[in-house]
Amino acid sequence: MIDINHRRVHTNGIWMHIAEKGQGPLVLLIHGFPELWSCWKYQINHLAEHGYHVVAPDMRGYGDSDSPQDPESYTIFHLVGDLIGLLDELGEEQAFVVGHDWGAQIAWNLCLFRPDRVKALVNLGVAYMPRSPELKPTEIFSKLYGEGFYISQFQEPGVAEKSFSKYDSLTVLKKLLLVNAPDIIAAPAGVEIIDFLHTPSSLPEWVNLEDLQSWAEKFNATGFTGALNYYRAMDK
Structure with missing residues (x-):
């Protein structure tokens, strides 16, 4: 991560930490759950070397950015507003936008709300989910997959945090990021999702233990409430 610059900027009522490198057209990299800006570190260096100004924020609730405790502060309007701010x-009218996981969901809505600010979009892992005032995603998920579905288990403030606290942050990250489960991540009745998920005994070649340990240190400091609040505001 040599020569990647770091600073905090004020946007939409919060302080947001960003990592940036390079000069040229802006590429905005938006991480997912439960990640940090540094999940993009290889892409930051590669894109900067090829003539782009690359910016990867710690999103609201993560890392060195502000982390409001109230789930009401994590609606999609807040998250998109953070990026517009x-x-x-940055003084940029438009950006190439790349999103992964929750970052993809935010990026889809950034394009929907403010297409004038997006030059092009690349999204990974999450398809576009249309919004409707008549349909609540959390209710649909519960009906389809049951109350053991991970999103359903994340809804009640404090509950998932308590279950996560049985493990160190590194183990929680391994369980969540390296899921070894069917496509539908749902625990049996009466079982916490974090207990249900397998802890891998080894890491795949594409995962760096040092990176995971650095993320774990950040989550040790911040906790997981900010990250979980994204799910608690899904219906807003």
Whole structure:
């Protein structure tokens, strides 16, 4: 991560930490759950070397960015607003946008709300989910997959945090990021999702233990409430 610059910018009422490198057209990299800006470190270096100004924020609730405790502060309007404020702070009218997981969901809605600020979009892992005032995603998930579905288990403030606390942060990250389960991540009745998920005995070649340990240190400091609040505001 040599020569990657770090600073905090004020956007949409919060302080957001960003990592940036390079000069040229702006590429905005948006991480997912439960990740940090540094999940993009290889892409940051590669894109900067090829003539782009690359910016990867710690999203609201993560890492060195502000982490409001109230789930009401994590609606999609807050999350998109953070990025619009970031573009304004950077003095950029448009950006190439890349999103992964929750970052993809935010990026889809950024394009929906403010297409004038997006030059092009690349999304990974999450398809576009249309919004409707008549349909609540959490209710649909519960009906389809049951109350053991991970999103359903994340809804009640404090419950998932308590179950996560039985493990160190590194183990929690391994369980969540390296899921060895069917496509539908749902625990049996009466079982916490974090207990249900397998802890891998070894890491795949593409995962760096040092990176995971650095993420774990951040989550040791911040806890997981900010990250979980994204799910608690899904219906807003």
